[in-house]
Amino acid sequence: MPKKKNGHFSDFLKRKSLRVTGERLRLFEGVSRQRGHFNVDGLVRRLHEQGLRVSRDMVYRNLPVLLEAGVIEQSFKTNRDTFYEAAARKKHHDHLYCRTCNRVVEFSDPVIEELQKKIAERFDFKVEFHCHQLVGVCKKCRK
Amino acid sequence: MPKKKNGHFSDFLKRKSLRVTGERLRLFEGVSRQRGHFNVDGLVRRLHEQGLRVSRDMVYRNLPVLLEAGVIEQSFKTNRDTFYEAAARKKHHDHLYCRTCNRVVEFSDPVIEELQKKIAERFDFKVEFHCHQLVGVCKKCRK
DNA sequence: TCCTTATTCAGACTGAGTCTTAATAAGGAA
DNA sequence: TTCCTTATTAAGACTCAGTCTGAATAAGGA
Structure with a gap:
């Protein structure tokens, strides 16, 4: 049980007086294990394939949180999309x-x-x- | 009459086997005299205010041309828009x-x-x- | 002057990102 | 634990930058 893994993230949420919800922790874990670049819709698709039920809106809402917590970072932009990647990886x-x-x-x-x-x-x-x-x-x- | 001003631009068009249309030359002149940063819709609005009739689509279609000719350059992007500026100015x-x-x-x-x-x-x-x-x-x- | 074909215009379409509303759940107080 | 307040969530409608379509126009070569 990797309880420790999301410890930093839930600490971050508490520090910011944001609620520590199961949704957020699941999203955190799901996002953290992604490799390579992804846009939001791609991320949602990947997470669904991996059996994690998250809504697109949920991801968009928590994007600023994940960015500020340093879980992901903005990677590059095309004309259409913004791409991100898990920051801890590299x-x-x-x-x-x-x-x-x-x-x-x-x-x-x-x-x-x-x-x-x-x-x-x-x-x-x-x-x-x-x-x-x-x-x-x-x-x-x-x- | 600054005929010379758009000389470079029409040369560029010919070199690329693109048609030298009045529209394009007018767009070139209009864009060249803009100061500061602008997105496409803002540019169209400004040009209209300056009495130049151009469609949004016309600008979008000729954006790659203006960029390649070095008339404008991409400046920065916000979440929503891409901003440009006239390149010759500075x-x-x-x-x-x-x-x-x-x-x-x-x-x-x-x-x-x-x-x-x-x-x-x-x-x-x-x-x-x-x-x-x-x-x-x-x-x-x-x- | 004619003909071919790129360009233009108008307006419909696409889709990333945002907003709304009602339902749900976190977390503090007692 | 139980209740209450309030942030968060889900579903789906909405916005608008950017693209595409199809018909009309005009550049430029023959």
Whole structure:
């Protein structure tokens, strides 16, 4: 029984005076074990396939909570959707997005991260997340 | 009469075997003189106010053309809209976006730009534009 | 001038994200 | 435990940025 796993999350909820509901804990567990990028509808579909009954609306309502708790982070945006991923799985990274084949390549650069932090400080800006994606055409799609 | 102004644009159209229509040239001129950030519906509204009759669809259809010709560039995205700005007006920059007051602060960092270029080269990726925004809460909104 | 075909317009459509309302359940008080 | 207040939930309607369709128009080559 991994009671400990969602301990941090329910602590977070209490700290924020949000109610610790079974729904939220189940959502937390379900989301935490997802791999790769997902949009909301994709997430709901996956969770259903895994036998977890959650409504789309429930996910949308709790998105800010999951983001603030650091359970997920925003990954990248296409014209249509916003994609997320479970944050605990791996360290932060940014994305190259091929608009032709929709494939995504991850990159991370500690120098860029550091410079970003400095910029935020300079403007006295509390950054909650950032979106950094290079959009274009990958090698394959250029033939 | 600044005939020369849209010369580059009509050359671009010809090079791409796209038809040089009065509509497109008018759109080009209208868009070029806009200042600040705008989304599509806002742009259409502004152009109407300035006496230029363009349909929303016309703008959407020609968005890729204007982007590729370098007339506008993508600026930042909110949950709902994508914002653009006339590119010729000023040099490239990125954005801090306050999700509370929706205000936008511009920043630019040549080192980050350079590092991005290197990353794109490493993955042999032809970058058409990039989206780099730090989302959070500005000084004022934190009281 | 004619003909082909890209472009334009009007308006319907799609779907991500939001909102409403009634029902439910968390958690504090006694 | 029981009751009560109030946040949360489910279902489904709604909004509106962006896309698509089909008919009318006009660019540009022959």
